[in-house]
Amino acid sequence: MQSHQPPSFSQADGVTRKLMRLFLFPFLVIILTTSPCTALNEEGLALLEFRKSIISDPFEALASWNSANETPCTWFGVICDSEGNVNRILLQGKGLSGTISSSLSRLNRLRALVLSNNSFSGSIPPEISLITTLWKLNISENALSGPIPDELGALGSLRMFDVSGNFLSGPIPATFFRICSRLRFVDFSRNNHTGSVPARLGSCDRLEGIDLSHNRLQGSIPEELGNLKVLGFLSLASNALSGSLPQSLGSCVSLTLLDLSMNMLSGQIPSTFTNLRNLSRFSAGQNLLSGIIPAEVLYHSALQTLNLSFNALSGSLPTSVAGPTALKVLDLSANHLTGSISTSVLSLERLQFLNLSNNQFSGPLPSQLTKLISIESFDLSSNNFTGQIPPEIGRLRNLSVLRLGSNPTLSGVIPSDMCETSDLTVLDLQKMDLQGGIPSSLTGCRSLLNLDLSHNKINGSIPIFLTNATRMKSLNLEGNLLSGSIPESLGNLSDLEHLDLSINMLTGGIPSALGDIKTLLFLNLSYNSLSGPIPRNGALQQFNASSFLGNAGLCGAPLGVSCSAVIATRSSQRKKSHVLGASAIAAIVTTAVIALGVVVIFVMNFRALKRIAEDRVYESTPPSPEASPILGKLVLFSKTLPAKYEDWEAGSKALLDKDSVIGSGTLGTVFKTTFDTGISMAVKKLETLGRIKNSEEFEEEIGRLANVKHPNIVTMQGYFWSPTMQLLLSDYIPNGSLYNHLHQQDAGFGQLSWKRRFEIALGTAHGLTYLHHDCTPQILHFDLKSSNILLDHNFVPYLSDYGLSKFSPMLDTYVTSRRFYSTLGYVAPEVACQSFRLSDKCDVYSFGVVLLELATGRHPVENSDSNCILLCDAVRSALERGRGYSCIDPQLGSAPQSEIMQVLKLGLVCTSQMPSKRPSMAEVMQVLESIKSGNDL
Structure with a gap:
């Protein structure tokens, strides 16, 4: 009998190995493959969740964000502190798009979150308020929308807050400033914020910068802002603020920049503004300010820029107060200022930009203009200055822009040394009383971009040396007494965009070289004595009759005048002119007198004839039953319209009824047509086809309007074409x-x-x-x-x-x-x-x-x-x-x-x-x- 013995160790070992392969190996695989993910800390997992909300990363800025790492401290844009906690996230300008995930709220040691200059959309997650350690939050220049969450008022550690350049809406919440003892800078600019400027801003006594510009804020400027003693920057520009400038702003003694422009502020400039000893830039242009300009403001020792343009300020320029000034930019244009240019202004040696245009200044231009040794832009246009242009003005070595135009009582000639030392780019002398020719001194104006001498009494020819300014973009000589031909060399101005030589006495032909100016956008040669065919090469192809009117000798396609017919007529006239005697001349005179009488009679009766012709449109008798009015092509865009010919016959007969006229316009007469089905429609009977030559062009032009469907646009319902009648069918609006x-x-x-x-x-x-x-x-x-x-x-x-x-x-x-x-x-x-x-x-x-x-x-x-x-x-x-x-x-x-x-x-x-x-x-x-x-x- 065979006995049963226990298995040997070797046999048991084999069984064990099988069991391990069957049961333990899969667990080992799971452990080995999952252990890297489980090693990533909580902050890393929060950032990976943030990454999931990003739908586009064009520069692969987040490629290093790997779940195999133990911490995110090595990832791009992530900076940790000495204890390994995420301290800063800096991902500005990386082209990221998507939404900002609320998972960032789990970064409970975060000091700075910078996501500016990306394409994030959606709303600002209110969960950011849970990051109580946050010092800096910059999410500017994105596409964020919705209101500012009230919860952000809990960020008591916040120093800097910037949400500018988004599509945020709603009011700036006052609750945001309930815990603001550490706040240094806030920027809500370039959004769609409404409501008022929060008075609670005045409780943030450490604020150094406030920018609320380019929103839709209303109401007055809070007096409480005067509590901000360390405020250095305040911009409320481009809103709808009203009321007067608060006196309390004069207590913001640390202000270096104050911008209140483009609002509806009224009243006078407060006297307390003289206390702003550190103010270097003050702009309140485009408001409704009135009164005089305080001398202490204009000649402030630290002030470098002063813009009070487009207000209702009056009085004369104040005289200077003692001491040097730093003023570089002075813009007082578009006010009601009077008097002459004070010597105090002429003593501003650092002045680079001076604009006194659109005021009521008078008197001669001072010869001491050479004192403005730093001036680069000088605008005295649209005033009432008298006398002549001082020749010294050409010696301003830094002058780039000179505008003296629209001073109708400035006379004389253009100074001979206008470009002696300066590199002028803009010279505006339009609408004055200048005479003489264009001086050869302009040869030196090689940097000119814009030359405007229009509406003067300048005579002579157009000098060839003007083409030395090879960068010129605009040349306007309209409304002068210029004669001679148009220089062929104007075609060398390869950057020219605007050319106006109209209303002069120019003769000869139009140079085809003008067609070589590929940049030409505007051309006006009308009302001269030009002759010959109009060239149609290059850039000249884009201009039509309005550019060439009033030149009896011109011919060509733009004017619809055949050049061959003109040549034949002139040839015939030349032949006849050789045999004209005294009797012929007398006959011509007599004929001219008779013709003049005919013209006068025609003009006197033209209106009556026109009324008769218009009445005849409506007095036509209806067609006979045998002659159907549908002799052309009827196209309907809607299946709901009556399609039977008898319905349209009944409706079209209304066009012959004067009582159905409901309007008329540029293109023809409009009738209301009502069909037996009760449908009413507006029918425009075209009286012109303009540039449309045949039915194919007509159908193509109208057909493209068939798909125009909008709640605020009249729907085109169809059209009718025949050689003698063209109709446009559209909804009737009652x-x-x-x-x-x-x-x-x-x-x-x-x-x-x-x-x-x-x-x-x-x-x-x-x-x-x-x-x-x-x-x-x-x-x-x-x-x-x-x-x-x-x-x-x-x-x-x-x-x-x-x-x-x-x-x-x-x-x-x-x-x-x-x-x-x-x-x-x-x-x-x-x-x-x-x-x-x-x-x-x-x-x-x-x-x-x-x-x-x-x-x-x-x-x-x-x-x-x-x-x-x-x-x-x-x-x-x-x-x-x-x-x-x-x-x-x-x-x-x-x-x-x-x-x-x-x-x-x-x-x-x-x-x-x-x-x-x-x-x-x-x-x-x-x-x-x-x-x-x-x-x-």
Whole structure:
């Protein structure tokens, strides 16, 4: 019988090894693979969670953030203290995007968190308030939005707080300053903050810097700010602050910079400001300040920059107080200052920038100007100076910008040594009484970028030496007595953007070399005696009739004049001229007299003939039943419209009925058509096709408007084309136009409250922004005016007549702009004064005029003593004189004037003369939205 023996050690060892392989090995694998993660400390895990919220790291700044490390102290941007705790996170300017994770609140030893100059979005996590050790928080220059969390007021250790350059909104919470004994610097600038300046700021007695600029803050400047004895920097610029400058600010004796510009502050400059002995920069420009300029402020010993421009300051320049001054920049432009330039100003040897323009200074220009040995920019334009330009002015060796223009009583000649020692870049001598020729001394002005000698009595020819200034960008010689030909060498000015030689006596042809200037954006050669064909090479191809008007001898495509016909006519005239005798001359004179009489009779009867012709449009008899009015192509964009011919026949017969006319405009007459189904529609009967030559171009142009759908835009419903009639079909909006309600209340249209006007402005901005920024390709309106803003029964605005610029009459652009735009005051200056170089900034200008129209209740153009006054110029002038509130429509009664003033200012920004200075419609809409939200609080 076989016996059972226990297994040997070797056998047991084999079994053990099998068990280890089966059960223990997987656990070892788990331990070995997971041990690095479990080794990372809590702060590292918090940072990895922060990293998960980042969706873009273009520079791989966080590539070193490895979970295999025991601590994050070796990671990029992470700095630890001697005990291994995360002390600072410095990730500025790394292009990071995403949100800021609340996991950062677990870094309970963190001193500095710097995430500036990235693209973080979302809100500021309130959990950051749990980092009680935080000294520095800088999350500026991102895309953060929403309010400042109240919880951040618990950061009692905070020294520096910077959230500038975001999209934060709501008020600056007063609770943020409830524990601020250690706070040194706060920056809330360039956001959308509303409300007032917190008076609690005055309790943060260690504050050295405050920047609340470029927000939408309202109310007055708190007197409590005067408690801040160590405050060195205070900027409240670009808000809507009102009231007077507080006397208490004079107690901030440590101030070195004080910027209160671009608000609505009024009253006088406080006398206590003379106590600010350390102040080096003081700016209060673009406010409503009045009174005189204290001498102690102007000639302050430490002051280097003083900007009080665009206020209502009066009186003369104060005389100097004893002691040297450090003033380098002095801008007192656009005030009501009078008198002459005081000798005290001329003794400012360190002065580099002096702007006294747009005041009422008078008297001769002092010859002691050479005392200004450091002057670089000198602007005395738009005053009432008399006498001549002192020749000494050319000896200012550092002078770069000289503006003396718009002093109509400054006469004489241009000094012969104008560029003797200086490197002038800008020379503005426009609208004066200068005579003589252009002196050869300008040969030395090789650095000139801008030369403006327009509207003088300068004679002679255009000197070739002007082309020595090879970097010149703008040359304006308009409105002089210049003769001779246009120098071919002007084509060598390869950087030239603006050339205006209009209203002179220039002869000869247009040099084709001008076409070589690739940078040329503006060209005006109109009203001279130029002749020959208009070159169409290079840059000259972009300009049309408005650049060449008033030159009877010119021919070519822009003017629609055939050169061959002109040559034939002249040849015939030359042949006839050889056989003219006394009798022929007498016959010509007699014929001219008769022709003149015919012209006079024609002019006298033209208006009557025009009225008869217009009446005949409506007196046409309806077509017979056999002759269907549908003889062309009907295209409907909506399936809800009646498609039966008999419905359209019934509707189209209304076009022959004078009673169905509801309006007329630049492009034609508008009729209201109602079908048997009850649907009403607006039908525009085009009276011009402009640049459209055939049905294909017509359909292409209208077809691109078929997909325009927006709550503030009239929907295009279709079109009809035939060789003899072209119709545009669109929704009928029943409550008239904005123009009707603003200017025709005596005709039964209702008065508009400010709230309703503002909503109309906002809705119009939404529609125009859609056309500019959401349509591909971009759609320009180019005929925006209050009569093209239609209102429904709820006063919701609708833009009409958009995207139809190609249908403008086939006239030269000068006549077109004058007839259909300039008389209405909506046209941007670059359209009225040069060729049609369309851009969305033209619409922005027109919208700015509409804003001014809404705020003032006035027409865009008004007549006064046979002069036309543009509304934008009148409002701008009133604001410069400190009388902005007088522009507000009296019918608005108790409406919020501060809000209306904000809209007025926005309208003036939109109507800036230079297109580059106008905002986009998206920016305009954002400003209007911010004004609305500020008043909803």
